[in-house]
Amino acid sequence: xxxxxxxxxxxxxEGAIVQINCTYQTSGFNGLFWYQQHAGEAPTFLSYNVLxxxxxxxxxxxxxxxxKGYSYLLLKELQMKDSASYLCAVRDSNYQxxxxxxxxxxxxx
Amino acid sequence: GAGVSQSPSNKVTExxxxxELRCDPISxxxxxxxxxxxxxxxxxxxxxxxxxxxxxKSGLPSDRFSAERTGGSVSTLTIQRTxxxxxxxxxxxxxxxxxxxxxxxxxxxxxxx
Numbered sequence: 001x002x003x004x005x006x007x008x009x010x011x012x013x014e015g016a017i018v019q020i021n022c023t024y025q026t027s028g029f030n031g032l033f034w035y036q037q038h039a040g041e042a043p044t045f046l047s048y049n050v051l052x053x054x055x056x057x058x059x060x061x062x063x064x065x066x067x068k069g070y071s072y073l074l075l076k077e078l079q080m081k082d083s084a085s086y087l088c089a090v091r092d093s094n095y096q097x098x099x100x101x102x103x104x105x106x107x108x109x
Numbered sequence: 110g111a112g113v114s115q116s117p118s119n120k121v122t123e124x125x126x127x128x129e130l131r132c133d134p135i136s137x138x139x140x141x142x143x144x145x146x147x148x149x150x151x152x153x154x155x156x157x158x159x160x161x162x163x164x165x166k167s168g169l170p171s172d173r174f175s176a177e178r179t180g181g182s183v184s185t186l187t188i189q190r191t192x193x194x195x196x197x198x199x200x201x202x203x204x205x206x207x208x209x210x211x212x213x214x215x216x217x218x219x220x221x222x
Contacts, residue, residue, distance in 0.1 A: 042213035101151030
């Protein structure tokens with residue numbers, strides 16, 4: 001079967017750095033997406049990785065290791081508005097998106 | 110349109126009634142997805158349309174659920190004889206092609222009482 005694993009919940013302090021991990025076992029791999037979802041809102045796109053390595057976009061970075069079936073989302077200089085759920089999704093060999101259950105990130109002052 | 114549009118935004122219905130949820134994807138997007146999200150949970154895949162191909166219905170939880178996509182654009186998700194466990198937010202997403210970045214609508218919050 002296909003499986004995406006993420007921690008259910010994480011807590012971090014305003015101004016700090018947090019790393020949200022995602023491991024996957026899928027039927028093939030054609031890219032990995034990270035989405036942000038604030039409570040009561042629709043998910044919005046954050047990042048996309050298809051090759052190994054780190055992609056940096058402002059305060060957010062996403063890393064991929066295809067050989068390990070592993071990705072992480074790194075958030076720096078955390079702000080209260082970063083409190084949200086972060087969803088990992090993998091595009092499989094059929095180009096279908098397989099979604100993780102999401103990681104709820106709680107930011108404390 | 111500028112984004113994915115879903116209607117209604119909220120729907121309260123009595124158990125046993127049928128409901129129709131509508132999704133207007135971004136113009137030109139060939140792929141359209143329906144997901145269900147219960148409170149605090151991840152996305153549960155329901156059904157997927159790609160162009161004129163037969164839809165992937167593998168995620169539909171029961172035969173009470175069905176969906177159509179007319180003219181390759183607007184989609185309607187129908188739930189017959191609603192049950193309380195159908196209460197959730199129903200999200201629609203579209204993408205330019207299969208597996209490209211998905212853009213989500215604001216969802217329809219369905220409450221079955």
